[in-house]
Amino acid sequence: xxxxxxxxxxxxxxxxxxxxxxxxxxxxxxxxxxxxxxxxxxxxxxxxxxxxxxxxxxxxxxxxxxxxxxxxxxxxxxxxxxxxxxxxxxxxxxxxxxxxxxxxxxxxxxxxxxxxxxxxxxxxxxxxxxxxxxxxxxxxxxxxxxxxxxxxxxxxxxxxxxxxxxxxxxxxxxxxxxxxxxxxxxxxxxxxxxxxxxxxxxxxxxxxxxxxxxxxxxxxxxxxxxxxxxxxxxxxxxxxxxxxxxxxxxxxxxxxxxxxxxxxxxxxxxxxxxxxxxxxxxxxxxxxxxxxxxxxxxxxxxxxxxxxxxxxxxxxxxxxxxxxx
Numbered sequence: 001x002x003x004x005x006x007x008x009x010x011x012x013x014x015x016x017x018x019x020x021x022x023x024x025x026x027x028x029x030x031x032x033x034x035x036x037x038x039x040x041x042x043x044x045x046x047x048x049x050x051x052x053x054x055x056x057x058x059x060x061x062x063x064x065x066x067x068x069x070x071x072x073x074x075x076x077x078x079x080x081x082x083x084x085x086x087x088x089x090x091x092x093x094x095x096x097x098x099x100x101x102x103x104x105x106x107x108x109x110x111x112x113x114x115x116x117x118x119x120x121x122x123x124x125x126x127x128x129x130x131x132x133x134x135x136x137x138x139x140x141x142x143x144x145x146x147x148x149x150x151x152x153x154x155x156x157x158x159x160x161x162x163x164x165x166x167x168x169x170x171x172x173x174x175x176x177x178x179x180x181x182x183x184x185x186x187x188x189x190x191x192x193x194x195x196x197x198x199x200x201x202x203x204x205x206x207x208x209x210x211x212x213x214x215x216x217x218x219x220x221x222x223x224x225x226x227x228x229x230x231x232x233x234x235x236x237x238x239x240x241x242x243x244x245x246x247x248x249x250x251x252x253x254x255x256x257x258x259x260x261x262x263x264x265x266x267x268x269x270x271x272x273x274x275x276x277x278x279x280x281x282x283x284x285x286x287x288x289x290x291x292x293x294x295x296x297x298x299x300x301x302x303x304x305x306x307x308x309x310x311x312x313x314x315x316x317x318x319x320x321x322x323x324x325x
Contacts, residue, residue, distance in 0.1 A: 046272075049083070054276035057097075061284020063307065066291060066300040070252065071281045072098030072224030074307065077154045080147065081314035085273065087143050087150075091222030092263030093273045095256045098224030100278050101285070102252035114246035118184045119201065119239060124251055126208055127215030127225065128258035134219030135262035144319050150221050151316025157227050158309045161301075172238035175200040178208075188243060199240050207237040219259035224252055 057071075060078065064071045076094040080087050109115035138146055175185065185200040201207070210232050218225040229248035233239045239247070263269050317323070 049085075050272055050276040053079070053083070053273065054280045057277045057280025058284040058287075061281040062288040062291065063284075063300075063304060064281070065285050065288025066304075069304060070098050070224040070226035071101060071285075072222065072256075073154075073157065073227045074304075074311075075277065075281075076222050077150060077308065077311035077315045080150065081311050081318055087147055088139060088263070088266070088268040089270060089273055091138065092260065092268040093277050094222035095218075095224070095260040095263065096269065096274055097277055097281050098226070098252050099256040099260060100282065102249055102256065104282075106250045106253050109246040109250055112246075113186070113188050114242055115250040116184070116186050116239075116243055116247050118182065118186065119233070119243070120247050120250050120254075122182055122184075122208060123211050123233075123247075124254040127211045127218070127251065127255045130212050130215030131219030131255050131259035132262060134216035134221075135259040136219075137216075138220035138222075139262070139266055139268070144321070146220070146319070147315055148319030151312050151314070151319055153217060153221060153223070154308055154312030154315060158305055158312060160227070160231065161305055161308070168241045169197070170234060170238040170240070172200050172202050174202065176202045176204050178204040186243070188240075190242075197240060199238075199243060201233075201237040201239050203236055203238070207232055210236065215255055218255055219262070222259070222263070225255055226252060 056078070057075070060071060060074050064074055072094045075097045076090055079085060079094075080090040083090075106115065110117070179185070179201045182204070184204065185198075187196050187198050189195075190197050214225050214228045214232065217223065217228075226248050229251055230241075230244045233244035233247060234241050260269065
């Protein structure tokens with residue numbers, strides 16, 4: 001099998017691994033004390049929900065690629081707000097949705113020297129540790145409180161997406177002491193210009209401290225963290241945009257794995273939700289890549305912001321017990 005085929009269908013391999021791993025968890029969910037994923041008084045047959053979930057996540061996968069966001073940040077607020085699934089199950093599945101994309105893309109990004117291990121390892125150590133803490137806190141809090149905080153967080157992400165700028169090559173005059181000690185620097189080849197770009201970072205202590213919050217939020221809400229990783233790596237620490245995006249994608253495979261185990265241990269990850277979600281997201285991603293060639297970036301950006309704002313308001317009102325729509 002050629003390397004191109006392996007890279008193209010890496011997400012499918014990741015899905016199969018997840019599905020095989022999670023099958024015993026489904027059977028143990030009741031023993032772990034988790035709530036039922038779908039309310040018992042639902043009028044719809046149980047098998048209809050996975051089918052609808054497959055269709056919705058397929059569309060979500062297309063939008064995620066076009067909008068340049070991770071699947072988790074769309075998945076959790078939309079599914080928790082408009083589906084009758086318990087929030088704990090949605091968060092657990094959301095982590096695996098983000099994780100599957102990272103597992104598919106990570107090896108290729110490392111091979112192309114775009115994802116930096118020197119940059120990723122210290123960040124991953126902090127973020128993954130805090131993701132575990134966040135997952136434990138999120139599962140311990142009442143659902144309505146977590147739902148309310150989730151809505152507020154999503155609306156905060158909307159503000160970040162609306163106001164944040166990106167810098168392809170941030171100006172870093174001098175590396176700070178910590179990044180020099182950790183040797184966080186590198187060279188990558190920019191194909192568009194044919195140049196080798198030397199890069200380094202600064203404000204490393206502040207950046208690492210910020211990942212304490214990012215990791216905690218990723219574990220607590222099951223959002224993944226790509227929405228926050230890139231601005232911090234790019235704008236705060238000064239890594240080039242492509243290095244920031246690639247390293248962020250690789251980071252998800254570590255951070256989300258740490259938090260996902262907590263949800264699995266509590267019986268909050270079940271194939272009834274995971275399998276259609278992963279299949280839908282991956283198939284939608286394949287279609288989204290093709291549409292991306294002809295899509296208008298400005299329209300897609302505003303579409304993603306609008307969807308997230310709508311989902312954030314829904315999550316916030318649901319947590320507060322207000323039925324607006």
